Amino acid sequence: MSLGDHVPTLQVLDPGGQRTDAGALPGELRHLRTLTPAHLIAMYRIMVRTRAVDAEATALQRRGELGLWASCLGQEAAQVGSAHALAPADYAFPSYREHGVVLARGIDPAAIVRLFRGVDHGGWDAAAHRCHTYTLVVGGHVLHAVGYAMGAVLTGRDGTGAPTDEAVLVYLGDGAMAQGHVAEALVFAASYQAPVVFFVQNNGWAISTPTRAHARAPFARRGEGFAIPGRRVDGNDALACFAATAAALADARAGRGPAIVEAVTYRMAPHTTADDPTRYRDAAEERRWATRDPVARLEKHLRGIGAVDDSSAAQIGAEAAEVAIRMRDACLALGPPQMEDLFARVYATEHQQVSAESAAWASRRVSHGAR
Amino acid sequence: MTAPTWATAPPAASTSPAPAPSLTGAGPAVTTLSMVAALRQALADSLRHDPKVLVMGEDVGRLGGVFRVTDGLWSEFGERRVMDSPLAEAGIVGTAIGLALRGFRPVVEIQFDGFVFPAFDQIVSQLAKLHSRSGGRSQMPVTVRIPYGGGIGAIEHHSESPEALFAHVAGLRVVSPATPGDAYAMLRQAIACPDPVIFLEPKARYWDTDEVTIGPDLQVEQFDRARIVRPGSLVTLATYGPGLAPSLKAADALAAQGRDVEVIDLRSMSPLDVDTVASSVDRTGRLVVVHEAPVFGGIGGELAAAVMERCFYRLEAPVARVGGYHMPYPPARVEHEYLPTAGRVIHAVEGVLSY
Ligand SMILES: Cc1ncc(C[n+]2csc(CCOP(=O)(O)OP(=O)(O)O)c2C)c(N)n1
Numbered sequence: 244m245s246l247g248d249h250v251p252t253l254q255v256l257d258p259g260g261q262r263t264d265a266g267a268l269p270g271e272l273r274h275l276r277t278l279t280p281a282h283l284i285a286m287y288r289i290m291v292r293t294r295a296v297d298a299e300a301t302a303l304q305r306r307g308e309l310g311l312w313a314s315c316l317g318q319e320a321a322q323v324g325s326a327h328a329l330a331p332a333d334y335a336f337p338s339y340r341e342h343g344v345v346l347a348r349g350i351d352p353a354a355i356v357r358l359f360r361g362v363d364h365g366g367w368d369a370a371a372h373r374c375h376t377y378t379l380v381v382g383g384h385v386l387h388a389v390g391y392a393m394g395a396v397l398t399g400r401d402g403t404g405a406p407t408d409e410a411v412l413v414y415l416g417d418g419a420m421a422q423g424h425v426a427e428a429l430v431f432a433a434s435y436q437a438p439v440v441f442f443v444q445n446n447g448w449a450i451s452t453p454t455r456a457h458a459r460a461p462f463a464r465r466g467e468g469f470a471i472p473g474r475r476v477d478g479n480d481a482l483a484c485f486a487a488t489a490a491a492l493a494d495a496r497a498g499r500g501p502a503i504v505e506a507v508t509y510r511m512a513p514h515t516t517a518d519d520p521t522r523y524r525d526a527a528e529e530r531r532w533a534t535r536d537p538v539a540r541l542e543k544h545l546r547g548i549g550a551v552d553d554s555s556a557a558q559i560g561a562e563a564a565e566v567a568i569r570m571r572d573a574c575l576a577l578g579p580p581q582m583e584d585l586f587a588r589v590y591a592t593e594h595q596q597v598s599a600e601s602a603a604w605a606s607r608r609v610s611h612g613a614r
Numbered sequence: 615m616t617a618p619t620w621a622t623a624p625p626a627a628s629t630s631p632a633p634a635p636s637l638t639g640a641g642p643a644v645t646t647l648s649m650v651a652a653l654r655q656a657l658a659d660s661l662r663h664d665p666k667v668l669v670m671g672e673d674v675g676r677l678g679g680v681f682r683v684t685d686g687l688w689s690e691f692g693e694r695r696v697m698d699s700p701l702a703e704a705g706i707v708g709t710a711i712g713l714a715l716r717g718f719r720p721v722v723e724i725q726f727d728g729f730v731f732p733a734f735d736q737i738v739s740q741l742a743k744l745h746s747r748s749g750g751r752s753q754m755p756v757t758v759r760i761p762y763g764g765g766i767g768a769i770e771h772h773s774e775s776p777e778a779l780f781a782h783v784a785g786l787r788v789v790s791p792a793t794p795g796d797a798y799a800m801l802r803q804a805i806a807c808p809d810p811v812i813f814l815e816p817k818a819r820y821w822d823t824d825e826v827t828i829g830p831d832l833q834v835e836q837f838d839r840a841r842i843v844r845p846g847s848l849v850t851l852a853t854y855g856p857g858l859a860p861s862l863k864a865a866d867a868l869a870a871q872g873r874d875v876e877v878i879d880l881r882s883m884s885p886l887d888v889d890t891v892a893s894s895v896d897r898t899g900r901l902v903v904v905h906e907a908p909v910f911g912g913i914g915g916e917l918a919a920a921v922m923e924r925c926f927y928r929l930e931a932p933v934a935r936v937g938g939y940h941m942p943y944p945p946a947r948v949e950h951e952y953l954p955t956a957g958r959v960i961h962a963v964e965g966v967l968s969y
């Protein structure tokens with residue numbers, strides 16, 4: 244038996260930034276039509292900001308101010324385009340590289356670096372921003388997203404036609420799709436017809452392991468056996484990512500169940516600042532993808548339609564640089580957490596051992612100082 | 615305690631899989647290696663010496679593992695023996711069990727301590743129990759290598775010490791080398807052992823270098839026998855893996871004050887070499903146990919109870935435990951507050967001495 248390796252790939256902006264809606268499905272077209280130039284500029288602004296923040300965080304890591312950084316360079320369209328499809332009541336579950344999603348949800352970039360600086364395991368108030376904190380165990384959050392979506396059904400916030408209907412958007416990578424618990428997530432999502440969209444950023448690599456080692460068929464087809472529809476999009480095309488995600492989220496909110504969106508993109512940077520990709524991939528591959536830069540593509544489009552010119556582009560760039568500098572300053576001011584607080588937050592209620600250890604820690608602190 | 619037969623010779627060929635071929639070839643040689651290089655050498659020698667040995671794990675092939683322990687093995691032994699696994703720990707351990715059922719000796723790498731838990735079910739409910747369930751017919755010569763412990767400034771899930779969780783499971787051997795020399799010898803033994811071995815590598819010590827005796831004919835000490843690293847008479851300090859370095863540092867500092875502490879590297883948490891510790895405590899009358907893992911429910915508690923049973927009349931002070939707290943491993947910027955530093959060890963030694 245042979246499986247087709249090819250599924251249609253939605254592309255709305257060609258690499259030259261020209262609009263080509265031809266391949267879009269009716270649902271996707273409907274959402275594309277809602278986009279005004281102001282929306283496109285807003286998307287572009289967050290993509291530029293994401294890139295600036297990402298570059299600054301990489302620099303901070305090099306200077307020893309962060310322990311590690313996982314760059315999202317090259318994935319800005321996938322992240323910001325899809326996140327743009329979120330309604331305020333929707334909920335996002337990022338993995339650990341979705342800085343563009345986090346910024347699109349209005350979270351202060353200084354919150355992201357808390358984890359990477361080693362002062363926090365979380366960073367922001369997830370419920371307040373309707374954006375979960377990062378999960379570092381690959382795929383660990385995907386079932387949580389499904390459960391959260393099941394809760395929307397249980398609380399009458401799905402499929403009612405009212406504006407309170409919600410959907411959940413969960414981000415995962417090509418590597419994560421290999422995890423057993425991700426298969427369980429697909430089973431649960433299908434079984435409960437949970438309003439959840441699995442947004443798979445197929446960025447070519449899971450550290451040194453290429454996508455083909457994890458999947459012999461496109462991820463867009465992974466849902467077939469679960470009766471979960473799938474759509475593959477050009478992940479470096481913000482509008483394609485937006486359109487497919489918006490259509491899938493709208494279906495989910497309307498009670499039509501889960502979907503998979505596979506965004507084919509590329510991790511332009513090393514896996515993290517601790518990685519050395521020269522050991523496992525070609526510079527030629529990186530150069531090829533550099534010509535498909537997602538930020539440049541949207542900018543070309545915006546210039547083409549007259550929504551952005553040299554001066555407004557420069558202004559957006561300057562504003563992004565300022566955001567990055569504010570993040571840097573806030574990062575440098577982040578001190579270590581207090582052990583007392585760490586003891587206090589282990590449990591919601593009193594725990595004898597924790598109380599005893601906390602007291603012993605404090606008294607040793609007093610009698611011996613730190614040593 | 616008599617040495618298990620496999621410590622010096624392969625087991626009788628009564629059960630699957632085939633026993634490890636006997637070690638033949640050049641005699642032992644002494645060389646200076648980092649712990650990473652010693653582990654790599656042990657893997658290479660095992661792959662060379664036994665065609666049934668396989669290396670499996672995430673990014674262990676072309677990349678050579680995130681710590682480069684398997685660097686060069688993929689090009690030397692090929693992708694059929696050094697396999698880049700899909701990103702699925704339950705899959706890695708579960709398929710290793712299947713391979714072991716037909717005679718392979720898989721050595722799997724879990725990328726970091728905190729990522730072993732997707733495989734926990736396979737390890738606890740299958741790997742540990744198949745020998746017993748099969749009436750002794752199915753051996754499970756699977757080695758699960760896990761870089762573990764803190765002190766490297768890492769993000770969450772990259773600094774944990776899960777040894778007690780595994781030591782509690784009958785059917786698993788749980789060991790941890792503390793030095794490059796032990797890393798080589800103990801990994802060779804773990805791979806040759808017909809039982810599943812949880813092989814915990816103290817990643818903070820990966821770049822330490824020391825003299826290592828290598829060679830296919832190496833006569834290794836049993837990896838589950840504790841070693842007296844530094845003889846002393848006042849207090850017994852028992853530790854393993856990442857606990858050894860701060861314990862030795864503490865012992866040096868105490869020696870400078872004329873206090874002579876005996877330091878024991880347990881090497882193994884299951885089995886636990888109570889004999890060696892108890893005979894030390896019979897001499898010193900005092901015991902401090904040091905590990906990075908949380909004290910609550912930890913190996914230190916087990917050792918304290920066992921020593922109390924054996925040395926009740928010899929003990930001059932309650933056994934003290936130094937280790938992690940009952941909290942998730944903290945963010946990196948305060949990990950020094952959590953780790954059993956030399957200062958905390960000295961404090962505990964002073965405590966048992968002044969009792
Ligand atoms: C359960 C688990 N195993 C291993 C790791 C180590 N690890 C971190 S990221 C990663 C690769 C993930 O690849 P992918 O899902 O494609 O996401 P990407 O990093 O490309 O964004 C691995 C193996 C982990 N974090 N969690």
Ligand SMILES: [Mg+2]
Nearest residue numbers: 416417448449
């Ligand atoms: Mg990937």
